[in-house]
Amino acid sequence: MNFNSFIFILIFSLFSSFKIFESHIPSHFPEPYIPESNQLTIERIKLGKKLFFDPILSRDSTISCSTCHNPNYAFSDRKIKAIGKNGTILERNTPTLTNVAYNKYFMLDGVNPTLENQALVPFHEKNEFDLHILIASDRISNNADYVKLSNLAYGTNPNPKVITSAIASYQRTLISGKSKYDQYLNKEIELNETEMKGKNLFYNELHCASCHNGFNFTNYSLTNNGLYKFYPDSGRIRLTGKNSDRAIFKVPTLRNIDVTHPYMHDGSINTLEEVILHYMSGGNKHENKHEIIQPFQLNNEEIYSLVSFLKTLTDSTFLQNH
Amino acid sequence: MIRNLILLFFFLNSTVCLSQVDLNLILNHKFNGDPFLYSQNYQDENGNAINISRLQYYISSIEITHDSGINTPLSSVYVLANGNVTNYFLGQYSIYNIEKLEFDLGVDYDANHGNSSNYSSQHPLGPQSPLMDWGWPAGYFFLVIDGTIDDNGDGVPNKAFQLRSLGDIMLQDVNYLTNSYESINNIINLSLDVNIDRWLSGIDLINAGIDHSSSSTNLNMCNNTVTNQVFEANDLSSLDIQQNLIDITTDYNVSYSPTINYKLNNNIDFTLSIYNSSGQIVLQSQNIGFEGNYFIRKELKSGVYFVFFNGGKYTYKHKFIIN
Numbered sequence: 001m002n003f004n005s006f007i008f009i010l011i012f013s014l015f016s017s018f019k020i021f022e023s024h025i026p027s028h029f030p031e032p033y034i035p036e037s038n039q040l041t042i043e044r045i046k047l048g049k050k051l052f053f054d055p056i057l058s059r060d061s062t063i064s065c066s067t068c069h070n071p072n073y074a075f076s077d078r079k080i081k082a083i084g085k086n087g088t089i090l091e092r093n094t095p096t097l098t099n100v101a102y103n104k105y106f107m108l109d110g111v112n113p114t115l116e117n118q119a120l121v122p123f124h125e126k127n128e129f130d131l132h133i134l135i136a137s138d139r140i141s142n143n144a145d146y147v148k149l150s151n152l153a154y155g156t157n158p159n160p161k162v163i164t165s166a167i168a169s170y171q172r173t174l175i176s177g178k179s180k181y182d183q184y185l186n187k188e189i190e191l192n193e194t195e196m197k198g199k200n201l202f203y204n205e206l207h208c209a210s211c212h213n214g215f216n217f218t219n220y221s222l223t224n225n226g227l228y229k230f231y232p233d234s235g236r237i238r239l240t241g242k243n244s245d246r247a248i249f250k251v252p253t254l255r256n257i258d259v260t261h262p263y264m265h266d267g268s269i270n271t272l273e274e275v276i277l278h279y280m281s282g283g284n285k286h287e288n289k290h291e292i293i294q295p296f297q298l299n300n301e302e303i304y305s306l307v308s309f310l311k312t313l314t315d316s317t318f319l320q321n322h
Numbered sequence: 323m324i325r326n327l328i329l330l331f332f333f334l335n336s337t338v339c340l341s342q343v344d345l346n347l348i349l350n351h352k353f354n355g356d357p358f359l360y361s362q363n364y365q366d367e368n369g370n371a372i373n374i375s376r377l378q379y380y381i382s383s384i385e386i387t388h389d390s391g392i393n394t395p396l397s398s399v400y401v402l403a404n405g406n407v408t409n410y411f412l413g414q415y416s417i418y419n420i421e422k423l424e425f426d427l428g429v430d431y432d433a434n435h436g437n438s439s440n441y442s443s444q445h446p447l448g449p450q451s452p453l454m455d456w457g458w459p460a461g462y463f464f465l466v467i468d469g470t471i472d473d474n475g476d477g478v479p480n481k482a483f484q485l486r487s488l489g490d491i492m493l494q495d496v497n498y499l500t501n502s503y504e505s506i507n508n509i510i511n512l513s514l515d516v517n518i519d520r521w522l523s524g525i526d527l528i529n530a531g532i533d534h535s536s537s538s539t540n541l542n543m544c545n546n547t548v549t550n551q552v553f554e555a556n557d558l559s560s561l562d563i564q565q566n567l568i569d570i571t572t573d574y575n576v577s578y579s580p581t582i583n584y585k586l587n588n589n590i591d592f593t594l595s596i597y598n599s600s601g602q603i604v605l606q607s608q609n610i611g612f613e614g615n616y617f618i619r620k621e622l623k624s625g626v627y628f629v630f631f632n633g634g635k636y637t638y639k640h641k642f643i644i645n
Contacts, residue, residue: 107458107459111458111459111460112457112458112460113435114437114460117437117457117460118457120437120438120439120457120460121457121458122457123457124456124457125457125458132449132576132579132619133439133449134451134617134619135619135620135621159439160438160439160449161439161440163439164437164439165439237536238536239459239461239488239489239536240489240491240536241489241491241535241537241541
């Protein structure tokens with residue numbers, strides 16, 4: 001080992017040392033799963049954040065992860081379907097990254113097993129980054145800042161694993177748990193009468209919480225909600241080949257739902273009121289529709305109350321601080 | 323006593339070392355019994371002209387029965403086979419006489435749900451170009467057959483199809499290969515014929531289109547591996563025939579940075595040089611062997627380029643265009 005290497009390792013050990021990043025997990029949240037092979041450190045998060053917002057990762061350097069996952073919209077984009085390279089309309093609505101660290105599987109049909117794997121997806125999609133991961137790796141290897149950050153974060157020069165791991169690390173810090181409803185749970189504030197009525201409908205009178213339950217308002221299951229009789233997007237069956245997976249999609253979190261419109265896997269429903277109307281109708285007939293989705297009645301006041309409750313799930317701190 | 327034991331140890335150790343042989347897998351790709359070339363057209367089972375522009379597949383979970391029933395699994399070996407590449411080194415093993423060969427077409431569940439970024443680009447499961455892993459489901463294509471087919475009877479294959487099988491259900495257990503291969507000069511060449519046309523039997527290629535999924539079409543293609551016995555054990559005679567054929571093509575799956583598929587007729591190391599139309603060298607790579615798939619890991623500008631393969635007194639030239 002030469003002197004320079006020794007000094008580098010010494011400095012690396014003193015000031016980086018793979019410090020365990022202590023994310024600010026709300027007290028009523030469980031600890032998210034962090035893979036042993038990619039523990040959080042400040043350096044990894046910093047590198048991941050830089051990559052997340054940097055268009056250098058797209059072929060023509062025009063789009064980044066944040067183009068579709070915009071922090072102001074809880075890391076979604078308010079578009080019916082995502083817009084990719086050269087204005088190309090992609091096939092699905094952009095999902096929020098709110099509390100994505102807790103997800104058990106990724107992509108709207110849940111076919112991707114880890115955040116690290118998911119981070120690879122846009123690179124090779126022709127209408128997204130369209131940049132081979134090896135060439136992306138070469139690109140950032142020519143950038144001194146990235147080389148330095150990569151070595152601090154992972155002890156090596158940039159490579160595909162560094163890129164996907166760092167982006168996943170940053171995404172795991174996107175924790176949202178300071179909404180009005182969270183403050184109510186922590187007995188810091190009260191919900192108003194309308195919001196309380198909506199809460200009662202959500203938890204006690206309707207079946208919303210059968211799927212949208214727990215601290216993150218999702219049971220992480222895969223199901224069909226009767227959006228269509230015939231789906232242009234075949235969903236999970238494309239990977240599994242099983243009829244029971246036809247038109248099957250993930251149950252999403254409802255946190256920050258007011259800012260992540262339009263809704264559904266294809267962005268086909270514009271407002272929360274219309275979403276409620278869809279469920280009131282009992283949805284369309286489909287062989288895989290969840291049995292709990294049955295017609296029900298609500299008056300306008302009740303719809304307003306339910307929407308008011310859903311709006312308490314907006315975490316403005318989360319929207320502003322990233 | 324101790325001295326004798328030490329001598330015995332060294333004797334046994336050297337014996338074990340000497341018994342290691344190079345194990346090679348030889349895949350003779352054929353179409354309708356003829357040696358397969360990307361640059362050549364064939365006929366499908368319905369008499370339509372067909373051209374295959376990409377043939378790639380994984381072989382894994384290799385198990386070898388040898389020397390009177392000894393079973394040796396090659397569990398860490400993954401082979402990414404390419405239509406233009408015949409020779410694959412599997413490693414060194416203590417094997418003399420092979421009796422049976424088993425393997426899977428595709429990769430096992432754990433590998434299929436792993437992350438290609440965790441491997442180097444030299445590893446078969448690492449990032450490849452053209453891609454063999456598809457990020458969306460985080461899975462590998464087990465078998466890829468891309469090409470064009472004549473759909474109007476003019477004899478010109480111009481309708482594109484892409485059959486890229488995806489999903490754990492595509493895995494095929496190839497366990498019917500029994501043949502005797504003996505070690506000669508510490509080398510065993512496990513030679514197999516790979517009958518590409520049999521993979522496509524019963525597939526409606528004219529209407530297949532672009533199919534990257536677990537569809538019934540892709541499943542039928544993978545199932546043909548066993549039902550139609552795509553792989554056949556053979557002797558080494560057909561290998562000599564294939565080595566007299568030259569095949570150089572360009573794969574544009576990554577349009578700005580294509581892959582050059584090459585199979586040259588000399589078993590010597592070549593140097594690859596890429597020049598632009600002004601005669602300036604843009605890339606050079608040495609010791610690329612005589613067959614392989616060279617990923618031009620560089621963002622090329624639009625224009626005409628020339629690839630030169632130089633090896634000893636042999637030179638081959640190939641042109642490609644970036645639009």
